[in-house]
Amino acid sequence: MAPPTDPTDPAYAAGLDAADPLGPHRDLFVGAETPLVYFDGNSLGRPLRVTGERLRTFVEEEWGGRLIRGWDEAWMDLPLVVGDGIGAACLGAAAGQVAVGDSTTVLLYKALRAAVALRPGRTEVVLNRDDFPTDRYVAASVARELGLTLRWIEVDPAAGVSVDDAAGVVGERTAVVLLSHVAYRSAWLADAPAITAVAHDAGAVVLWDLSHSVGSVPLALDDWGVDLAVGCTYKYLDGGPGAPAFVYAAARHHEGLDQPVTGWMGHADPFAMGPDWVPAPGIRRMVSGTPPIVGMLALQDMLRLLAAVGMPAVRQKSVALTSYAVDLADAWLAPLGVALASPRDPERRGGHVTLSHPRMREVVAALWQADVLPDYRDPGGLRLGLSPLSTSFTEVRTGLAAVRDLLA
Amino acid sequence: MAPPTDPTDPAYAAGLDAADPLGPHRDLFVGAETPLVYFDGNSLGRPLRVTGERLRTFVEEEWGGRLIRGWDEAWMDLPLVVGDGIGAACLGAAAGQVAVGDSTTVLLYKALRAAVALRPGRTEVVLNRDDFPTDRYVAASVARELGLTLRWIEVDPAAGVSVDDAAGVVGERTAVVLLSHVAYRSAWLADAPAITAVAHDAGAVVLWDLSHSVGSVPLALDDWGVDLAVGCTYKYLDGGPGAPAFVYAAARHHEGLDQPVTGWMGHADPFAMGPDWVPAPGIRRMVSGTPPIVGMLALQDMLRLLAAVGMPAVRQKSVALTSYAVDLADAWLAPLGVALASPRDPERRGGHVTLSHPRMREVVAALWQADVLPDYRDPGGLRLGLSPLSTSFTEVRTGLAAVRDLLA
Numbered sequence: 001m002a003p004p005t006d007p008t009d010p011a012y013a014a015g016l017d018a019a020d021p022l023g024p025h026r027d028l029f030v031g032a033e034t035p036l037v038y039f040d041g042n043s044l045g046r047p048l049r050v051t052g053e054r055l056r057t058f059v060e061e062e063w064g065g066r067l068i069r070g071w072d073e074a075w076m077d078l079p080l081v082v083g084d085g086i087g088a089a090c091l092g093a094a095a096g097q098v099a100v101g102d103s104t105t106v107l108l109y110k111a112l113r114a115a116v117a118l119r120p121g122r123t124e125v126v127l128n129r130d131d132f133p134t135d136r137y138v139a140a141s142v143a144r145e146l147g148l149t150l151r152w153i154e155v156d157p158a159a160g161v162s163v164d165d166a167a168g169v170v171g172e173r174t175a176v177v178l179l180s181h182v183a184y185r186s187a188w189l190a191d192a193p194a195i196t197a198v199a200h201d202a203g204a205v206v207l208w209d210l211s212h213s214v215g216s217v218p219l220a221l222d223d224w225g226v227d228l229a230v231g232c233t234y235k236y237l238d239g240g241p242g243a244p245a246f247v248y249a250a251a252r253h254h255e256g257l258d259q260p261v262t263g264w265m266g267h268a269d270p271f272a273m274g275p276d277w278v279p280a281p282g283i284r285r286m287v288s289g290t291p292p293i294v295g296m297l298a299l300q301d302m303l304r305l306l307a308a309v310g311m312p313a314v315r316q317k318s319v320a321l322t323s324y325a326v327d328l329a330d331a332w333l334a335p336l337g338v339a340l341a342s343p344r345d346p347e348r349r350g351g352h353v354t355l356s357h358p359r360m361r362e363v364v365a366a367l368w369q370a371d372v373l374p375d376y377r378d379p380g381g382l383r384l385g386l387s388p389l390s391t392s393f394t395e396v397r398t399g400l401a402a403v404r405d406l407l408a
Numbered sequence: 409m410a411p412p413t414d415p416t417d418p419a420y421a422a423g424l425d426a427a428d429p430l431g432p433h434r435d436l437f438v439g440a441e442t443p444l445v446y447f448d449g450n451s452l453g454r455p456l457r458v459t460g461e462r463l464r465t466f467v468e469e470e471w472g473g474r475l476i477r478g479w480d481e482a483w484m485d486l487p488l489v490v491g492d493g494i495g496a497a498c499l500g501a502a503a504g505q506v507a508v509g510d511s512t513t514v515l516l517y518k519a520l521r522a523a524v525a526l527r528p529g530r531t532e533v534v535l536n537r538d539d540f541p542t543d544r545y546v547a548a549s550v551a552r553e554l555g556l557t558l559r560w561i562e563v564d565p566a567a568g569v570s571v572d573d574a575a576g577v578v579g580e581r582t583a584v585v586l587l588s589h590v591a592y593r594s595a596w597l598a599d600a601p602a603i604t605a606v607a608h609d610a611g612a613v614v615l616w617d618l619s620h621s622v623g624s625v626p627l628a629l630d631d632w633g634v635d636l637a638v639g640c641t642y643k644y645l646d647g648g649p650g651a652p653a654f655v656y657a658a659a660r661h662h663e664g665l666d667q668p669v670t671g672w673m674g675h676a677d678p679f680a681m682g683p684d685w686v687p688a689p690g691i692r693r694m695v696s697g698t699p700p701i702v703g704m705l706a707l708q709d710m711l712r713l714l715a716a717v718g719m720p721a722v723r724q725k726s727v728a729l730t731s732y733a734v735d736l737a738d739a740w741l742a743p744l745g746v747a748l749a750s751p752r753d754p755e756r757r758g759g760h761v762t763l764s765h766p767r768m769r770e771v772v773a774a775l776w777q778a779d780v781l782p783d784y785r786d787p788g789g790l791r792l793g794l795s796p797l798s799t800s801f802t803e804v805r806t807g808l809a810a811v812r813d814l815l816a
Contacts, residue, residue: 029472030467030468030471030472030473031473031475036475038475040475040476043476044471044475044476044478044479046472046475047467047468047471047472051467052463052464052465052466052467052468052472053464055460055463055464055466055467055702056460056461056463056464057460058460058463059438059455059459059460059463059648059706060438060455060460063438063452063455063648063649064437064438064439064454064455064460065438065439067439067444067446067448067452067454067781068448068451068452068781069776069781070452070649071452071649075649075650101511102510102511102514102697103509103510103671103696103697103698103700104671104697104698105669105670105671105672105673105697105698106510106514106669106671106696106697108671109668109669109696132672132681133672133675133678133681133682133685134671134672134697136683137670137671137672137675137684137685138669138670138671140670140684140685141668141669141670142668145553145668232698234698240467240471240701240702241471241478241479241483241698241699241701241702242483242697242698242699242700242701242702242703243700243702244700245697260517260550260553261513261514261517261546261549262545262546262548262549263511263512263513263514263516263542263545263546264513264540264541264542264545265513267541267545270541271786272786273540273541273785273786274541275544276545276548277541277545277549288511288513288514288517289510289511289512289513289514289542289650289653290511290512290513290640290642290649291511291649291650292511292650292651292652292700292703293648293649293650294463294648294649294650294651294702294703294706295650295700295702295703298467298702368477373475373476373477375476377681378679378680378681
């Protein structure tokens with residue numbers, strides 16, 4: 001019998017699942033056995049099944065058993081060890097350039113302050129009017145305190161910043177270009193290497209927000225010549241609600257990295273407790289306070305899995321999932337007035353798909369009642385976050401069928 | 409038979425334990441059954457036995473089961489709910505004035521920036537030359553970026569800042585008085601209400617670092633008229649390594665509180681994702697990024713216990729423990745050249761005792777080999793952190809006997 005060719009056919013989804021080399025990984029996640037449809041892995045990833053027991057064991061054996069000795073034995077280095085793990089598995093970053101700790105907001109503040117300080121005399125920060133609020137708010141705060149001007153790139157909300165958009169705004173006054181690699185609403189995947197080159201050609205540095213791409217889209221920060229980046233670990237890295245963020249700074253900038261939240265853990269010799277703050281060599285100077293050890297546990301399980309699977313395979317699955325969602329939206333939802341608010345070209349699309357309709361807020365509320373959990377983002381956007389290792393094609397079909405039934 | 413009167417007699421310690429109304433609580437902590445002597449509860453408190461299972465359950469049922477819905481159902485409010493819990497159990501703070509999140513360093517930075525902004529035109533920050541490094545480093549960074557002058561109080565390292573010390577330095581140029589309530593080396597317990605009054609008389613605001621007092625020394629921030637405070641939760645609050653810190657700001661200041669790390673979670677309406685950052689009403693404006701939910705779990709167990717026991721009983725036990733340590737040091741260690749580097753008056757002493765000797769660094773290294781775990785702090789300080797609910801008098805005697813044997 002020929003395989004089904006109609007994407008709306010349940011057998012079509014089942015066929016995609018059967019042929020999916022990453023399909024079996026779904027069972028590694030808590031809740032995979034339930035009928036719940038989860039489209040919010042780009043907001044809060046599911047925990048791995050091993051993670052709960054890992055946290056219990058940590059409390060009873062490592063924290064409770066090693067007590068203060070744990071700092072010398074392992075924890076002191078953990079921000080850089082886990083940072084290196086993220087760098088190797090997901091970022092294309094050689095060791096010694098990534099540190100974990102703080103929230104994305106705090107790291108963005110520190111990284112932007114450091115980035116601006118790398119370009120003294122320059123007066124502008126370039127960013128996207130449609131970017132995630134925290135990025136805009138933090139940039140506005142830094143601009144206010146340092147007397148900088150924000151230069152906004154205006155984009156089509158269903159797309160994102162193109163290389164030409166960036167080139168049209170970046171200039172000799174630009175200190176920093178601060179952009180999201182994957183846009184939180186549209187999933188637009190920016191051409192990071194080309195935009196980085198545009199910034200460098202103008203003498204500026206780039207600060208990429210990788211929150212919506214890390215663990216979903218392959219990154220090659222070293223190869224792309226990226227200066228600084230921050231990202232979040234509770235989305236595709238499954239670090240748990242409020243898990244600490246990471247910051248990347250290219251080794252060539254370390255000597256001059258100057259950030260203002262100068263705590264003892266970023267000091268060259270924390271236990272000397274000397275009179276003045278002396279920055280630690282390397283990326284450690286971006287660390288401020290005592291590292292959040294418990295918050296770094298869960299994401300280490302996901303990093304091991306991502307390293308084993310490899311980001312190219314993750315991306316392949318991600319593109320297949322989002323393409324399937326687009327196919328179903330074309331077939332079922334376009335006739336009901338739903339518009340695709342994400343790039344149709346998978347080359348320019350990250351790991352989620354946004355579908356817009358004037359009544360989508362109500363639809364999302366009803367979906368939640370039916371144990372189908374997408375996200376809602378103004379204006380009228382149903383956001384389907386399709387975490388590659390924990391989402392099946394059948395789950396995509398079930399969820400979009402529910403959207404269809406509600407709108408019909 | 410009369411009870412023993414010699415504090416070095418093992419029966420004396422056993423008698424104190426038998427008469428201790430809080431003695432049975434020790435068995436609630438992981439590791440209480442082991443022979444290890446733990447004198448570092450002021451650096452990293454022991455976990456409660458219930459905490460490991462709580463974390464496992466959280467991962468599997470709340471994070472894994474509720475997924476993104478957890479934010480609406482509970483987590484969004486957790487920084488203020490747990491903050492209120494700390495405020496009620498430990499700080500003497502009415503609801504709505506405490507938020508949990510970030511490291512102590514980051515909160516100190518934000519709180520100091522906010523404190524300085526409350527006193528525009530004033531140019532000085534007063535602090536203690538012997539205070540914890542992060543406090544000095546962060547103040548130096550803030551002074552550098554805002555063009556302020558640091559005014560140092562010079563103190564006897566075995567004591568701390570007296571009311572007269574403060575009055576001698578605070579003046580009409582003082583914007584903020586930043587001091588530790590309990591000194592990290594000497595355990596000097598500052599007279600917080602009187603020093604706060606000195607600051608207020610000069611028109612300045614106070615920012616207290618409560619890291620070494622919260623959960624050990626009763627606090628009455630509202631009654632004392634404190635303006636701002638920060639503190640740490642991994643010491644006497646047993647929140648786990650790197651657990652998030654808290655910030656207190658008196659309600660009268662909320663309207664004018666201006667901190668620079670302006671993330672979406674401190675916005676009046678985070679999900680509006682509007683063009684400008686509008687501070688949330690109340691203490692929430694001190695929140696920056698997505699709150700560290702997993703990191704806030706453990707300390708909630710300890711808060712429940714502290715609330716049930718009550719801080720006066722905790723302080724009574726704490727004074728008894730430190731006084732017993734001083735008695736043993738007098739009897740055993742003074743003859744060996746060991747000096748008490750903490751206040752002898754329990755009214756001016758926090759929850760730890762520091763004993764100094766030129767060879768103390770070697771002694772501490774040898775103690776660790778023998779499963780007796782105090783801390784070492786330059787110069788020559790053996791620091792005995794005696795966490796009131798998890799330390800027994802017999803443990804104190806065993807540990808100090810080991811110090812005696814090593815020095816003899």
